[in-house]
Amino acid sequence: MLVGCSRFLSRVHWVLKFTNTYVASRPTHYCFQRQSDYHCLSCDFIMGGSGRKKRICIDDLGKEQKLMTSIWRPVSTKASSSQESLMKDSTIEPGDGGQIQEVGSNTSTTMGETTEPATSSSPLQENIENKMRDSSLSAEKHSVSVKVGAPLFRFIKGKGGYTQKRIEDEMKVKIIFPSSKEEEFVTVEGISIDGVASASEKIQEIIDEAVRSRNLDYSHFVSLPLAIYPELVDKLFDFQHSILGDGDSCIDENLDTDSNEDEDTTVVEEADQLSKKNADVAVELKVADDSESVKVNLTNISLVSYAPKASKSSAPSDLGIDKSIFIKPKTFHLTVLMLKLWNKDRVKTATEILQNISSKVIEALDNRPVSIRLKGLECMKGSMAKARVLYAPVEEIGCEGRLFRACQVIIDAYVEAGLVLENDANQRLKFHATVMNSRHRKRAKQKRNVDSFDARGIFKQYGSEDWGEYLIREAHLSQRFSFDEKGYYHCCASIPFPENMQVE
Template identity: 70%
Template sequence: MISMLWRPVSTTATVSADHTMNEAVVATDEITESATTCSNDEQRVIEGESSSSIEKHSISVEVGTSLFRFIKGKGGSTQQKIEEELGVKISIPTSKEDDFVSIEGTSVDSVTSAAEKIQAIIDESVNSRNLDYSHFISLPLAIHPELVDKLINFQNSILGNEDACTNENEDTTENKEVDQLSKENADVAVELKVEDGSAAVKVNLTNIPLVSYAPKASKSSTSSDLGIDKSIFIKPKTFHLTVLMLKLWNKDRVKRATEVLQSISTKVMDALDNRPLSIRLKGLDCMKGSLAKARVLYAPVEEIGSEGRLLRACQVIIDAYTEAGLVLENDAKQSLKLHATVMNARHRKRKTWTKKVDSFDARGIFKQYGSEEWGEYLIREAHLSQRFSFDENGYYHCCTSITFPEEMQNNHGCIFICACKGRHFNGDKKEAHQIER
């Protein structure tokens, strides 16, 4: 729904034929003189002198800077069409700090109709792929330095960054061998014969030795040939689990989304039974397409203990945002599949835009890392993260967050710090001392 604020933008004025502005009312305490002035104005109109009375109306519609381009249209065509059709003036701010579009017209009906058309444009835009997701609920994994290091090594291994010097040395050696062969055969004799009356030259090649050069070493499975480049890898410092994708196109929706997450902190803790939660990442899997034409490669997630507490907590978050009207209808129908994305072809940086579906060959990667043990990690918090914006640590900008349990309390009120990589205990001190730290 849009918020409309009505405000007057002009007052009634009378203009005489010689373009001199006359006030309709000179002063409140000069009633007689005012009446005379009005009478004279009426007489001037009768005599043919011009007089106009124009009242304008204006409202402000909260749109959001990310939607301004849809209201403008290509080359301003959409905005111009609405203005001409309804006789209104649409003012779109140039500042990224202002979310409101102003509509001005000579009647309430024309301004209201323009606002309805703008609302229709917003509805169509937010439900299309043309407007990307702006925020999401994330469970950060990049807070674990050892996992970040593993991801960096994973990328370097696939991109072959460690072999760069070796390749250069191999090329240099091959060139030296070719040069040496050329020098050895520089003294080969060639017999030339010129027949009388002929401009042609016969060459006897029988004495020229045949030399075969070893083919230059070629990488039959180079990263570029497989559609693999650095841009499709997830940045290690942003590694996370995604709970819910959101389109928050104005400040009001961002504020509401922030309040929702804060309001359900207790419910999330209850879903987790107020106990720490750890996950295990193992192997790789392909989400879209085949391994030969993969689009998304991810590490499957397994909850330590298999109690379903993680999914229950995530469902509490999803339900709260859906009830608040912050989840699009199509997204609300999607089932949750927690995964840790390591490669995504959609992130590829191109010099030229293309509609072609992007993919990469992940067969070699899967062969090498298909059973990789990424480790076990504690889930410490949930964030409302902003896409395309990052904090000083390299992770997505956090609009707000709620913490997950990191301590356990027994029946006697004793607090045990959980550093057990997901292994749980029930308050027994002996058992607590036996925990692998």
Template identity: 70%
Template sequence: MLSAEKHSHSLQVDASLIHFIKGKVGSAQKRIEEEMAVKIVFPSSKNEESIVIEGISTDCVTRASEKIQAIIDEAIKTNLDYSHFVSLPLGIYPELVDKLVDFQNSILGINYVSVDANVESDYNEETSDIKNKGQELIEGDDVAVELKAEDDNHVKVDSTSIPFVSYPPKPPRLPNASDFGIDKTIFIKPATFHLTVLMLKLWNKERVNAASDVLKSISSKVIDALDNRPVSIRLKGLDTMRGSLSRARVLYAPVEEIGSEDRLLRACQVIIDAFVEAGLVLEKDAKHKLKLHATVMNARNRKGKRQSKNDSFDARGVFKQFGSEDWGEYVIPEAHLSQRFVYDENGYYHCCASIPFPGKEACKM
């Protein structure tokens, strides 16, 4: 006979993972409870980050814990979105923010540059021609119509003297940004402009604290990699990260280190290696080669319509207008452990931890 004594185990689980354990309409939770003779108790408030597994034996609780952990691991690999990232802030520079605002306003304006440069000129010529034809109709010869009364109830009109008038077609509509899959939501907010060093999935406070500690612990190593000198970058032009220009998903400004010493890349690699060694980076992410980039448009950020993995926009017109844009030169002030979707008072991503770069005091903060 099984003992009536209850056994329990507490498992730390972030709120973002709870629905994976419950499953659709509670199906996953019910299956685990029935198969392993346990009861899963979920947090009663958002401030709690642990679930409790109760069972009539240690073995039942252990097997249920292992099953739940397997569900969590799979969810983290395949379903859970990135929650944090290591960033190099650039939105601190007012002149750069102004350029980004002008960039967005120009593209979203009613006179958006079409892929075909002849569209606007054709439009002007055609509307001008239509206007002239309309003027001719208005200023043409007077038309005389002869009315003949045959009797008290009928009037005969001599239509042979009435000319046939054909009205000009309506002018074509000048294309705008929405015709190319572009709307305000796919632009990066200027105040959050940054370079991305490393994407992270930190699903509970324990991992966030661990990541913060890792970043702070390597401050001196990062400064050494920079030779204890300020590092500046130049942003110029545009390029696409995924897909062609006609079906772009991410459009970014390429980054060039001033001086071509690769000090910034070495410093970033120090950061990446430290997070990998601490076990805070997923295996697939650890294999990615670092590509410093400053994203300006991302189709994944689109709101107001159903998302799809293949969502894209036509960037050919944007590239024609801004493909050679000189965004300027800037000193990198520091590295942040940033939290996605959460913002501080300055409009930048919430900073969980940061380390200064040489020359930070000279930057416009």
């Protein structure tokens, strides 16, 4: 059969040669049938040597580019004449009864390509179907939108975009951030459903870790405003000016310290100058001869005591004190609860919670006004020599505990709604009115890493200060870093407290 086929193909070749016909049409697909075996190919034939090469073109009609699979396989050890053949739109019946039938042509080809024997049509058909199925899936994109919130975008991106790039490379996805800060969704796109799902889970893990860490600051808090009283605001301004003034604050640098601080070089230099000026220091020097040797009789040196150096006030900056660590008088308040609300949904939920518990809060107050007294100063932790937070203690007038119970109602409502971090939920409420906090220090202003300040002089002057008595009029859901026209924190929601005694 192969010999007859070869001769016929040779004749066709010569006819095409003499007619100067150039065939650049789509390659011809043929099916060889013999002994119930079917073989398909779509290229030219060259037979010779100990083997033949086969190239099968698999067409995906759903894509513009064609997929090609090359297979090399020896099929014969017999030599035969090398002939080049090309057939188109014809059916050949060799003498041995075998049949070569054209089945179609749909891609471009070039004359003189090497060909190889056909393979079984059944595996080839399955391969084509699998390729087309995979191609269809690869062309399909899957996407998921994850609600994040603008404050958390930086954690997903990472430093220099490293975290985002790592997720995209590992999961084979694309993370798309919104162009506007008002939008809160991050879109994850990919060709694999599993990849998109894995990337979304990774983003959620990053969010959870960021929320628990200190890298994400508190965005809101429940406050009891005190800056509504002008007389109290004036007292706080006077307090700030007296500390940052030109020495009238009488902050003593010679107070004892509880740590091994470096000795003040200024004190040493002044002591040296004072000793040089003092003429009463007796040191007897006896020279035995003209040599350079000198004998000193130390037993005859009289001891001289000096009066203590006059107390001088240090510059506030030397004590770690600058204007940035003072609480702004127009934002003065009592803190009930700190919150991290990183998207609009959480802010809306927090707003609704405060408004819905208004009646419970008034009930906890026995529907009566509640007032507090501010007196003195205390350090939150540590010592006055290395203070971080300085505050005025809060005392409820009447000591009935009504204010504490009302605030606990607020805290419990937010904890039940899942808006309070676990560490914050486990802390016991302690009323305090902060006046200084080193955490608010503007780092650009400090020459070294100072995370505390010396409050001993401040305590000496204001340790028993009576700041006054004030009625608690309302509770706010306040937004940090945002202020109203009066200078107080932006109010997202508020509930009133009783101001007048109810008469039955």
